[in-house]
Amino acid sequence: MPLPSPLPERLQALLGPDGFTTDAAECLVYGYDNSRQQAQADAVAFPATHEHVEALVRLCREFRVPIVARGRGTNTTGATVPVAGGVVVSFERMNRIVRIDPDNRLAVVEPGVLNGELQQVLRPLGFFWAPDPTSSPFCTIGGNLACNAAGPRTVKYGSPRENTLGLRAVDGTGASFRSGFWTSKAATGYDLTRLLVGSEGTLALITEATLKLTPLPAAKRTLRATYADIRSAAAAVSRIMAQPVTPCALEFLDDEALRLARQHGGDAIPVAGALLMIEVDGEEATLDTAVAAVSRAAEGAGLVELRAAADAAEVDTLWAARKALSPALRAIAPMKINEDVVVPVSRLPELISGLKAISAKYTIPIVNFGHAGNGNIHVNLLYRPDDPQQAAAAPDCLAAVFDLVLSLDGTLSGEHGIGLAKREWMSRAIDPVSVALMRRIKAGFDPDGILNPGKLLPD
Amino acid sequence: MPLPSPLPERLQALLGPDGFTTDAAECLVYGYDNSRQQAQADAVAFPATHEHVEALVRLCREFRVPIVARGRGTNTTGATVPVAGGVVVSFERMNRIVRIDPDNRLAVVEPGVLNGELQQVLRPLGFFWAPDPTSSPFCTIGGNLACNAAGPRTVKYGSPRENTLGLRAVDGTGASFRSGFWTSKAATGYDLTRLLVGSEGTLALITEATLKLTPLPAAKRTLRATYADIRSAAAAVSRIMAQPVTPCALEFLDDEALRLARQHGGDAIPVAGALLMIEVDGEEATLDTAVAAVSRAAEGAGLVELRAAADAAEVDTLWAARKALSPALRAIAPMKINEDVVVPVSRLPELISGLKAISAKYTIPIVNFGHAGNGNIHVNLLYRPDDPQQAAAAPDCLAAVFDLVLSLDGTLSGEHGIGLAKREWMSRAIDPVSVALMRRIKAGFDPDGILNPGKLLPD
Known part of the structure; x- marks a missing residue:
């Protein structure tokens, strides 16, 4: 549907020849993301300044035209x-x-700014920004903030909500504001910063962010622990998180994920019922003690082998194999459903057992891996749409996964967000009064509902 | 003003004989807090359950009667x-x-629950809750959450906003909801938890909180550094915070504060232009390295002496003297104005110099101490209302302090909040669009404006 006249002309005049297009092919490629869903935008805008964004929102509001903020669509x-x-x-x-x-x-x-690009600039200064999604080289800070996207380091260093001091933004009326502070501490009014982080472009467009930096630890050690079965590994995760030394990564791969990782990482990836990658960081002098503490917790029933990664190459192999899992699974099952559910760490054994039972019941393979230290498991339903039985069972299978997660005091998403994919589940995950409060907040920021309509909140 | 009939009778019936009073003397003592301001409540309610709170809010709303949540009034x-x-x-x-x-x-x-009581119960389990206001033995968790009250440990471990996973609460319509999650990570909808934390009872009444616990560090070391003058100490704070080892406390006392502390702590408290208390914690094996790192940063122009506290008794003395400062200052100047302003750490030298100049200009003594690692300084204006010149100058002097703070990219409050005291300053500290958004959020949670009216947001 073409934009109402004279909106395109006015946006073109605002943003210049390189700043705006209604070309159908361009609109097509900006209309998808890594969900593999797609829709046709009416135009794509490329603002270069805060003032562009402010004027753009005002124009779109005048014509009641939806606005969808986009980083790199990861x-x-x-x-x-x-x-x-x-x-x-x-x-x-x-x-x-x-x-x-x-x-x-x-x-x-x-x-x-790309997440990975910022990390590269910060490294020589001795700092990093904590959020590190697997897509770090390709994803933007704006997208990380919009989705509260996190990554392995979150277990020790927190998500964007814990690592953002302030924002500059434009609300749905085209009004500009700054939230937060230039200080590491404040008790001056409502926390609009954390409200915008994770709001998926439905409350405001972020035009600038003040990020909290963390000093780079001097050293790091990587352990790998293999277990006879998944339950034993999940129990070890609980034990590791219940002791004082918090690892800076605690990643879990189940047997199926390991098999696949081995295809990418070769013999360096062991065959086992499950694997944990455990990283600890800090001053070099502290790491022997830290490794000893997490090792004691990693030991227990079902442990097959616990050892330090032999060298930097093995650490790289382990991480490469772990990070290749999501795209690799997509190659096998292009329409796979990837959920990033979270449960309290102590409920991980029940989650993993329950997922095995669901997989068997619906005869849909489920591969599990993820950020176990936060109880955040990427549950991949490898269903094949060309198998009529699987295609028919997939919705019920997914429903069973979410029911299981909610029954274990868990939640729908740890770092991917809701978007379109989990919207219909929000009313089961969040109580109706909270949903109503969220709607009122949305109306306060975006009275005409032009910011990313149809996302996050249920209908 | 008596409550409209039959509200008192219905509240009495709801809450039982011990749960509600309109006795004027009782109302009087529940009508003040540590601001030394006071107002007469019409009644005091003592709910024992969430359901009590829900019913109470509904009743008060029916009669449009204000509700003020109260911990222990600290x-x-x-x-x-x-x-x-x-x-x-x-x-x-x-x-x-x-x-x-x-x-x-x-x-x-x-x-x-009292903050200190929770800490005592957690200690044998090897955990603590990070927020530790000086009033810890007497202040409640609910009050800590309402004010985002923090304390010395915040510099390393964060404030209530970083240490609260979820809340149960009742909004201004009497509707109950749960915000947040039982997990350490989530990307499921807007962050209502952080919105309620620091909202000073204006959005909802918190009836239950799920707090994030932190493992107790195994060991701690305390250093004291004295400086020839205040600027040198402030510059050292900047250097300490710019290196990788984050202290778990970095407290600052200026010359006047030290003089007073010495009255309480005796000769263990040194005479100097300024003092820093620096604490580092962690595994015992790590502390030599950590102490060396912060010591290097503490050294520099103006350092008089840097040494480890001799023993546990000296650590206790240092802390006791530091914690006695606020009440001690009040004893000297009952009407003192105590602001807890924050500036970026690198601006501390400018803040401290500027405060000295303001003190001289208005001939009002100013004593400064506080949580320097966060740039959070307790600025005490020791004005005497019985001195006509000082009484007349105090408002301008305070205005000059806030102007200075805002000019340094700082903010009004680091941990005390806004309440009545800084309300009129909100419009200078927060941009008008943000204030308008906060008002709309307030209206969404409390459409009739019955929750703590006249607080936090400007008129």
Whole structure:
């Protein structure tokens, strides 16, 4: 559907020849994300400044045209798919690192900066930004903030909500504001920063972020522990998280995930019922003690082998194999359903057992891996749409997974967000009063509902 | 003003003979807080259960009667003073520790539990809850959450916003909801938890909190560094915070504060231009390295002496003297104005110099101490209301302090909150669009404006 006249002309005039297009082919490629869902945008805008974004929102609001903020489309939930048409706002031109301030442990960036790019700039200064999604080389800070996207390091260093000091943003009326502070501590009014983080572009467009930096640890050690079976590994995760030394990564791979990882990582990846990758970091002098503490917790019934990664090459192999899992699974099962459910760590054994039972009941293979230290498991339902029995069973199978997770005091998503994919489940995961409060907050920020309509909140 | 009939009778019936009073003397003592402001409540309610709170809010809403949530009144901003009358809701009967779950590093508590009491119960289990206000033995968890009250440990371990997983609460319509999750990670909808934390009872009444626990470090070392002057100490704070080892406390006392501390702590407290207390914690094996790192940073121009506290007794003396400062200053100047401003750490030297200049200009003594690692300084204006010149100058002097803080990219409060005391400053500290968004959020949670009216947001 073409945009109402004269909106395209006015947006073109605002953003310049390179800043706006209604070309159907361009609109098509900006209309999908890593959910493999797709919709046709009516236009794509490439603002270069905060003022562009502010004027753009005001114009779109005047014509009641939807606006979908987009980083690089690496999210897996359809959060950036323009299901109601309108203007996709790609932040690829707003990719400046505005300021790095090591003295105050903060960095100011535009939303289009890539996560990996920022980490590279920070490393020589002795700092990092904690969130590290697997897609780090390709995903933007803006997208990380929108989805509260996290990664392995979250278990020790927190998610974007714990690592963002302030934001500059434009609400759904085109009004600009700053949330948060330049300080590491504040008790001055409601916390709008954390409200925007994880709101998936439904409350405001973020045009600048002040990020909290963390000093790079001096050293790191990587352990791998193999277990006879999945339950034993899950029980070890609980024990590791119940003792004082918090690992900076505690990743879990089940037997099926290991088999696949071995195809990518070769013989360095062991055959086992399950594997844990355990990393501890800190001052070099501290690591022997830390390794001893997590090792004691990793030991127990079902442990097959616990050993330090032989060398840096083996660490790289382990991580490469772990990070290749999601794309590798997609190659096997293009329509796989990948959920990133979370349960309290002590409920992991029940989750993993329950998932095995669900897989058997619905005869759909389920491969599990993920950030076990947070209880955040990527549950991959490898269903084949061309198998009529599996295609028919998939929705019930997924429902059973979510029912299981909620019954274990868990939640729908640890780091992917809701987007389109889990919207209909929100009413089961969140109580009705909270959903109503979220709707009222949404109306307060975006009274005309033009910001990313059809996402996150249920209908 | 008596409550409209039959509200008192219905509240009495709801809460039982010990649960509700309109006795004027009782109402008087529940109508003040540590701001030394006072107002007459029309009634005091002592709910014992979540259901009591829910029913109470519904009844008060029916009669449009204000509700002021109250812990133990240790806050310093007037946040619990019932300026519009109505019912003060004291949570002293909701003081149960519901569940401690070390395996999942969480504790579930009612709001009336004292901070210090929780810490005592957690210690033998090897955990603590990070927020540790100086009033820890007397202040409630509910009050800590309402004010985002923090304390010295915040510099390493975060404030309540970083240490709360979820809440149960009742909004201004009497509707009950749960925010947050039982997991350490989530990306499922808007973050209502962080919105309620720091909202000073204006959005909802918290009836239960799920707190994130942190493992107790095995060991701790305390250093004291004295400096020839305040600027040198402030510069050392910047250097300490710019290197990788984050201290678990980094407290600052200026010359006047030291003089006073010496009256309480005796000769163990040195005479100097300024003092830093620096604590590092962690595994015992790590502490030599950590002490060396912070020591290097503490050294520099103006350092007089840097040494480890001789023994546990000296550590206790240092802390006792530090913690006695606020009440001691109040004894000297009962009407002192105590602000807990925050600036980026690198701006501390400018803040401290600027405060000296302001003190000289208005001839009002200013004593400064506080949580320097967060840039959070308690600025005490020791004005005497019986001195006409000082009484006249105090408002301008305070305005100059806030102007200075804001000019340094700082903010009004690090941990005390806004309450009545800083309300009129909110419009200068927070941009008008953000204030408008906060108002809309307030209206979404409390459409009739009955929850703690006249607090936090400007008129």
